[in-house]
Amino acid sequence: xxxxxxxxxNLVNTLEKYDIPEEAVLFAxxxxxxxxxxxxxxxxxxxx
Amino acid sequence: xxESFLSEQTVEINSLFEDVFDGKTPKRVxxxxxIDNAFCLEYVGFDLKKEQYSIExxxxxxxxxxxxxxxxxxxxxxxxxPQLYSILKARNFKMGAxxxxxxxxxxxxxxxxxxxxxxxxYKALWDTILPRIYEGLNEPSxxxxxxxxxxxxxxxxxxxxxxxxxxxxxxxxxxSTYTMASAASAEPLDMLSDQLRSFSEISKDIRRYPxxxxxxxEALLPICLKAGITPKSNRYNRTFVPLHMAPYMREKxxxxxxxxxxxxxxxxxxxxxxxxxxxxxxxxxRYLDYLNELPKGTxxxxxxxxxxxxxxxxxxxxxxxGLYPIGLLKSGSEEQCIDKAKELxxxxxxxxxxxxxxDKAILRLNDVNADxxxxxxxxxxxxxxxx
Numbered sequence: 521x522x523x524x525x526x527x528x529x530n531l532v533n534t535l536e537k538y539d540i541p542e543e544a545v546l547f548a549x550x551x552x553x554x555x556x557x558x559x560x561x562x563x564x565x566x567x568x
Numbered sequence: 569x570x571e572s573f574l575s576e577q578t579v580e581i582n583s584l585f586e587d588v589f590d591g592k593t594p595k596r597v598x599x600x601x602x603i604d605n606a607f608c609l610e611y612v613g614f615d616l617k618k619e620q621y622s623i624e625x626x627x628x629x630x631x632x633x634x635x636x637x638x639x640x641x642x643x644x645x646x647x648x649x650p651q652l653y654s655i656l657k658a659r660n661f662k663m664g665a666x667x668x669x670x671x672x673x674x675x676x677x678x679x680x681x682x683x684x685x686x687x688x689x690y691k692a693l694w695d696t697i698l699p700r701i702y703e704g705l706n707e708p709s710x711x712x713x714x715x716x717x718x719x720x721x722x723x724x725x726x727x728x729x730x731x732x733x734x735x736x737x738x739x740x741x742x743x744s745t746y747t748m749a750s751a752a753s754a755e756p757l758d759m760l761s762d763q764l765r766s767f768s769e770i771s772k773d774i775r776r777y778p779x780x781x782x783x784x785x786e787a788l789l790p791i792c793l794k795a796g797i798t799p800k801s802n803r804y805n806r807t808f809v810p811l812h813m814a815p816y817m818r819e820k821x822x823x824x825x826x827x828x829x830x831x832x833x834x835x836x837x838x839x840x841x842x843x844x845x846x847x848x849x850x851x852x853x854r855y856l857d858y859l860n861e862l863p864k865g866t867x868x869x870x871x872x873x874x875x876x877x878x879x880x881x882x883x884x885x886x887x888x889x890g891l892y893p894i895g896l897l898k899s900g901s902e903e904q905c906i907d908k909a910k911e912l913x914x915x916x917x918x919x920x921x922x923x924x925x926x927d928k929a930i931l932r933l934n935d936v937n938a939d940x941x942x943x944x945x946x947x948x949x950x951x952x953x954x955x
């Protein structure tokens with residue numbers, strides 16, 4: 521069950537959104553997605 | 569867990585919990601406590617109005633408390649960061665005159681916000697709900713962005729420091745690295761009730777806008793599941809789920825508004841291999857048969873109820889815990905405290921599937937007599953051995 525939101529992007533969308541070239545996916549993609557996931561965790565904390 | 573950086577004793581204590589969650593009888597009844605960092609800060613003589621703002625001082629207090637009390641886990645869960653609430657000008661957590669963070673009832677969502685929440689809950693949180701709870705997010709232009717950046721950095725850096733500190737303390741003092749809350753998340757109706765609609769408003773919504781409430785719970789389910797399943801989550805690093813609303817509902821409302829998404833939530837975590845630690849708040853005795861239907865091996869920490877009935881109804885299928893009244897630790901004699909621990913161990917421990925715990929979180933030093941707490945921990949260590 522995936523979160524679908526205008527404000528949340530999964531890894532595929534993140535790579536596309538930030539225009540990450542295919543050869544840099546391993547280096548940039550994961551770190552950018554980690555930030556997305558951290559922000560999600562922070563959001564939940566704020567309503568907990 | 570057998571990571572090389574953990575001490576042998578930590579690995580051994582971890583195995584007590586692993587055995588329970590694997591359905592095996594452990595060598596001894598493990599002890600899992602929910603003790604707030606405020607207890608630790610006060611125990612070492614720190615002032616909540618001062619040292620509570622420092623992660624370093626908080627970890628010092630947690631280390632000393634963990635060292636002095638013979639619990640199986642690191643004592644002192646740090647859920648609330650006062651500096652974060654100050655940065656955000658929070659309405660939901662306010663520091664009292666003595667420095668303890670109080671949680672007044674707040675309502676971040678109005679009735680007219682249901683449709684936006686149902687359409688895109690994550691967006692509705694940031695567009696409408698969080699700015700109502702955190703006034704700092706409403707500051708104009710750069711100031712609002714700066715507030716959010718400060719708050720996010722404070723959260724990430726503080727939680728990172730705490731996590732590293734907990735692991736070090738666990739290994740140094742031979743305590744388990746498992747905790748009550750490796751992650752934490754509410755189930756959908758409780759998430760909707762708590763800081764979104766508030767406890768008092770949700771009861772009206774159930775009568776006036778039943779379809780909206782059901783749709784909102786369904787919309788929140790993926791959010792709750794994502795929050796409950798982190799990259800570190802598994803059968804041992806479990807997700808804490810405090811249950812609030814059900815005991816205050818009529819059974820027919822429970823079946824319509826609570827149970828469907830609650831069950832789907834716990835099942836979704838189980839499907840992902842993640843264990844749930846339920847804090848079964850208030851009296852759930854009339855719902856025990858429903859609890860028993862949850863995925864096998866769910867940990868249920870009961871606040872109230874009859875121990876024998878709980879053991880009989882859910883003890884074969886699930887891990888039971890709780891019921892030990894912290895009020896007794898405050899007012900009872902050492903003998904009375906130990907007698908109560910013996911009574912619960914005698915009922916719950918046979919056959920395994922039991923973790924010793926209290927009926928409530930211990931928040932403040934004044935909540936208990938610290939000598940009684942030490943005596944009970946020592947007693948369970950000795951008496952809780954399986955032959």
